[in-house]
Amino acid sequence: MKYDHDEIIEHYRLMLVIRRFEDVLDQLFGEGVIVGTSHFCAGQEACAVGAVAALRPSDLVSSNHRGHGHFLAKGGEPRRLMAELFGKATGYAGGRGGSQHMAEFSLGFLGTHGITGGMIPVATGAALSQKLLNTGNVVLCFFGDGATGSGAFHEAVNMGAIWELPIVYFCENNLYAMSMPVAEAFKVTSIAERAAAYGLPGVVVDGNDYFAVREATGEAAEHARSAHGPTLVEAHTYRHYGHSKSDDCGYRSAEEEAAWRARDPLKLMRERLIAEGSLTEAAAEALAQEAEQIIADAIEFARNSPDPDPETLCDGVFADFD
Amino acid sequence: MRETYFSHAIRETLAEEMARDERVIMLGEDIAEYGGAFKITAGFAERFGKERVRNTPIAEGGFTGVAIGAALTGLRPVVEMMFMDFITLALDQLINHAAKFRYQYGEQARVPLVVRCPAGAGRSYGPTHSQSLERHLVATPGLVVVAPSTAHDAKGLLKSAIRCDDPVIFIESKVLYGRRGDVPEGDYTVPLGEAKVVRDGEDCTIVAYSRMTEESLRAAEALAAKSVSCEVIDLRTLAPMDTETVAESVRKTGRVVVTEEGPLTGGIGAEVVARVVESCFDYLQAPPQRVAASDTPVPASRVLEEAAIPSARQIAEAVVRSIRAG
Ligand SMILES: Cc1ncc(C[n+]2csc(CCOP(=O)(O)OP(=O)(O)O)c2C)c(N)n1
Ligand SMILES: [Mg+2]
Numbered sequence: 001m002k003y004d005h006d007e008i009i010e011h012y013r014l015m016l017v018i019r020r021f022e023d024v025l026d027q028l029f030g031e032g033v034i035v036g037t038s039h040f041c042a043g044q045e046a047c048a049v050g051a052v053a054a055l056r057p058s059d060l061v062s063s064n065h066r067g068h069g070h071f072l073a074k075g076g077e078p079r080r081l082m083a084e085l086f087g088k089a090t091g092y093a094g095g096r097g098g099s100q101h102m103a104e105f106s107l108g109f110l111g112t113h114g115i116t117g118g119m120i121p122v123a124t125g126a127a128l129s130q131k132l133l134n135t136g137n138v139v140l141c142f143f144g145d146g147a148t149g150s151g152a153f154h155e156a157v158n159m160g161a162i163w164e165l166p167i168v169y170f171c172e173n174n175l176y177a178m179s180m181p182v183a184e185a186f187k188v189t190s191i192a193e194r195a196a197a198y199g200l201p202g203v204v205v206d207g208n209d210y211f212a213v214r215e216a217t218g219e220a221a222e223h224a225r226s227a228h229g230p231t232l233v234e235a236h237t238y239r240h241y242g243h244s245k246s247d248d249c250g251y252r253s254a255e256e257e258a259a260w261r262a263r264d265p266l267k268l269m270r271e272r273l274i275a276e277g278s279l280t281e282a283a284a285e286a287l288a289q290e291a292e293q294i295i296a297d298a299i300e301f302a303r304n305s306p307d308p309d310p311e312t313l314c315d316g317v318f319a320d321f322d
Numbered sequence: 323m324r325e326t327y328f329s330h331a332i333r334e335t336l337a338e339e340m341a342r343d344e345r346v347i348m349l350g351e352d353i354a355e356y357g358g359a360f361k362i363t364a365g366f367a368e369r370f371g372k373e374r375v376r377n378t379p380i381a382e383g384g385f386t387g388v389a390i391g392a393a394l395t396g397l398r399p400v401v402e403m404m405f406m407d408f409i410t411l412a413l414d415q416l417i418n419h420a421a422k423f424r425y426q427y428g429e430q431a432r433v434p435l436v437v438r439c440p441a442g443a444g445r446s447y448g449p450t451h452s453q454s455l456e457r458h459l460v461a462t463p464g465l466v467v468v469a470p471s472t473a474h475d476a477k478g479l480l481k482s483a484i485r486c487d488d489p490v491i492f493i494e495s496k497v498l499y500g501r502r503g504d505v506p507e508g509d510y511t512v513p514l515g516e517a518k519v520v521r522d523g524e525d526c527t528i529v530a531y532s533r534m535t536e537e538s539l540r541a542a543e544a545l546a547a548k549s550v551s552c553e554v555i556d557l558r559t560l561a562p563m564d565t566e567t568v569a570e571s572v573r574k575t576g577r578v579v580v581t582e583e584g585p586l587t588g589g590i591g592a593e594v595v596a597r598v599v600e601s602c603f604d605y606l607q608a609p610p611q612r613v614a615a616s617d618t619p620v621p622a623s624r625v626l627e628e629a630a631i632p633s634a635r636q637i638a639e640a641v642v643r644s645i646r647a648g
Contacts, residue, residue, distance in 0.1 A: 035445075035446040035624060036445065036446035036447055087446065087622060087623030087624055087625070087626075093622075094623075095621065095625075096448075096449070096619070096622060096626060097448055097449065097621075097622055098446065098447070098448040098622030098623070099448075100450065100451070101448050101449050101622065113450070115408070115411075115450050116380045146379070146380045147380060149379025149380045149381045150381055151384065151411075177351075177379075178351065178352045178356065179352045179356035179377075180352060180377055180379070185379045186379070250355075250356075251355060307625045308621075310625055310626060310628075310629035313616055313618060313626055313629045313630055314617065314618055317617065317618050317619075
């Protein structure tokens with residue numbers, strides 16, 4: 001294999017951790033332990049983990065509303081993500097942001113965000129600084145198929161293209177924006193095709209295949225790093241849950257859901273690693289248990305963490321005027 | 323009279339107006355089969371067809387502009403902004419286009435547009451899904467801004483808004499969706515531009531709108547037990563503002579507390595207080611008080627959100643401060 005064995009196993013474990021994180025969140029919302037809303041990325045783990053695997057640690061990642069996987073893949077601690085979802089002081093945003101508004105710049109994670117498409121220009125700006133400051137880093141910008149309907153997407157990708165910025169535009173095409181199927185949202189049959197409109201390369205990849213995602217993102221990242229500008233990567237994938245916790249998915253057929261579940265990214269990776277002899281059934285089981293343990297620990301941490309102090313409500317609105 | 327939910331009153335009004343006038347169409351994200359994020363338009367696509375109930379891509383600036391163009395040329399579009407927070411993406415179309423066409427192009431131009439905006443905090447949705455952004459719209463001449471506090475007024479005001487030839491921003495408190503109230507069946511309107519005295523009192527005027535009206539009524543109730551009599555005014559329309567109804571009350575009570583769910587600085591309260599001071603300075607027995615959210619983004623965590631957003635308690639405290647002041 002082209003990649004380091006231990007690293008691959010670690011990434012498989014990370015995908016299990018992300019899956020467990022989302023499954024458990026679904027329960028916690030159901031029980032009313034967590035309030036607000038959240039968008040689960042279960043089913044899309046190979047995009048997050050495969051794409052970030054293609055980066056250097058100092059590279060940057062921007063996210064969207066469905067960002068738990070992106071954040072965990074970039075090194076986010078399950079404990080502090082979970083605490084943020086519990087609205088606790090120990091969360092990444094001190095409870096201020098919740099699922100859709102958290103970041104950790106020391107990890108190169110520029111943030112989840114609640115405005116669809118809003119982070120695409122921001123990520124493009126981060127790529128501009130990488131270029132002007134000569135950091136040698138690239139930016140990986142995650143967004144969904146729905147976000148490509150926004151003006152922000154077109155305006156930012158065009159600027160990324162004309163200025164040949166070191167950025168990878170990574171579209172997780174999970175076939176729906178909320179209830180809106182891609183076929184209703186645009187006439188082109190492939191999002192990657194749109195790259196031509198900006199004079200960029202566009203590639204389509206199987207978003208449920210960790211190796212395919214890693215390969216495609218790796219090429220795009222090296223293209224960007226060597227001053228050749230952005231690539232638009234379109235990864236085909238599927239979310240297992242509804243859009244957010246309140247969605248019953250009435251707009252998807254049972255057959256479609258079953259077909260995609262049969263191509264579950266965790267299952268595909270496990271089968272491949274076992275077939276290659278890199279993993280045994282027993283080892284896979286042990287990894288799944290580790291993942292459960294990590295998430296159980298994160299919940300424990302979040303439960304036992306203090307609420308934010310209301311006295312701090314008005315702190316930190318400005319950098320220079322507090 | 324029949325009791326129904328605030329959200330159902332809005333749904334019923336939209337359905338009645340679509341049935342009444344073929345020119346009424348709807349645009350928004352996930353409003354067709356899915357029925358919108360808050361299920362207000364459930365069943366509409368089936369009943370009125372997807373030509374008139376149009377799902378849009380995630381392109382608020384674009385679809386608001388499309389609605390404005392359609393309004394200018396014969397249709398009467400109702401846009402659903404999934405969350406009011408996203409209206410920021412449509413502000414160019416609203417502020418630089420819709421609000422100005424009548425003034426710059428003259429009588430030939432009308433923009434019979436309604437932009438429905440689920441707004442406000444209280445659900446721990448965090449900084450980009452909890453805002454009350456009406457201040458930005460009220461400050462734009464040419465836009466009508468409406469914010470009902472009851473299911474009854476939601477229906478009557480929405481009818482007026484859809485029949486109005488000016489662009490109307492229609493603010494729907496997400497928390498109020500779940501409230502029930504008396505709503506007449508069939509057709510009636512509540513006039514735009516008229517505030518309403520929703521509780522009579524002598525000692526202090528409380529000015530509110532949208533969800534803060536119920537908080538104000540709660541505060542007034544609590545104060546009544548302590549023999550403080552509050553008059554509560556529901557503005558209902560924020561622009562153009564009905565200054566006279568407020569001024570008349572303040573001339574009687576000599577005190578005013580204004581409350582809103584958005585942050586303090588540059589808010590609706592600032593505008594109301596300025597008008598009160600201009601029109602009844604000599605009647606004031608105490609400095610006007612504003613009760614608003616903290617000058618911060620709306621935090622997600624329940625404890626922080628509760629600390630940020632005003633409630634009946636702060637309103638009552640402001641009334642007491644006002645009375646102690648003179
Ligand atoms: C500007 C803006 N408009 C609308 C929304 C509401 N919204 C949140 S996510 C979403 C769908 C996004 O679809 P996509 O980009 O495909 O991502 P996915 O949810 O499928 O991961 C919508 C409409 C929003 N958050 N921001
Ligand atoms: Mg999608």
